[in-house]
Amino acid sequence: MNWETFFNMGGYAFYVWGSYAVATIVLGLNVWLPLSRYRKLKQNLKKRYETSS
């Protein structure tokens, strides 16, 4: 198997890679958004606790 036929997907490249791209983007956002929110919140809380104690 060479890479060209692999990426071509028997002529269905748009549909196959489109599906994997959509899943990657949607699931990627599902990981990235909550994680960045968690980290930001944690940082703010750390600062707050340090200044109050």
Added chain:
Amino acid sequence: MIFQKLAAPKYFYPFAGKLLPWVTGLCIITLLAGLYQGLFVAPPDYQQGETVRIMFVHVPAAWMSMFVYAMMAGACAIGLVWKIRLTDTFVTACAPIGASFTLIALITGSLWGKPMWGTWWEWDARLTSELILLFLYLGFMALQSAIDDPRRAARAGAILILVGVINLPVIHYSVEWWNTLHQPASVARVDGPTIHSSILIPLLVMATAFKLLFISVVLVRMRTAILENESDSRWLQEQGA
């Protein structure tokens, strides 16, 4: 009781933190294995050709869209009966990821339908009931953000989710009850799967990866919600956030 103890944010927060790296690590391993199996090992289908590879995303996402909803409904029922606050946190954390899996199932299904059925969309029973599932998730999220009092929001959300449970058997049996364009089940059957193991294995590995992804995202979301709700609690200040 270990479950009662764990349901307290004070214990759940560090417990979830310890669980997270393991779940995430396993998720990455299974995801890579599933992608390798699905993209390199599985042969093209004799009818669908290479588009069969869309199934390794589409089917697990569709399974997850229903699994997450069932988990939410179960948690809502427990929350209504035993009034455990943590179930509200769990249900709220589930909704966006459940909606995401539903969206992925719908879009990838559409991307498969165009070359195979010759249409992006059909008002077929399976497709329509899955679209209703997406609206149930979005409706739940809208309802939660519209009600300020968290207890009332949780109750209203729980009622919506529990009423919407009726949609789950409709989705599952839609391909049997109605003469649909969508093909009937080939894995979750009483007489066992009817597909070859070269297709079944990547399907099940990807489904496991999606399930682990769901668990780790929910844990992160729940930890964030606990930080927000408990920011004045002493235990959190003592742990240093």
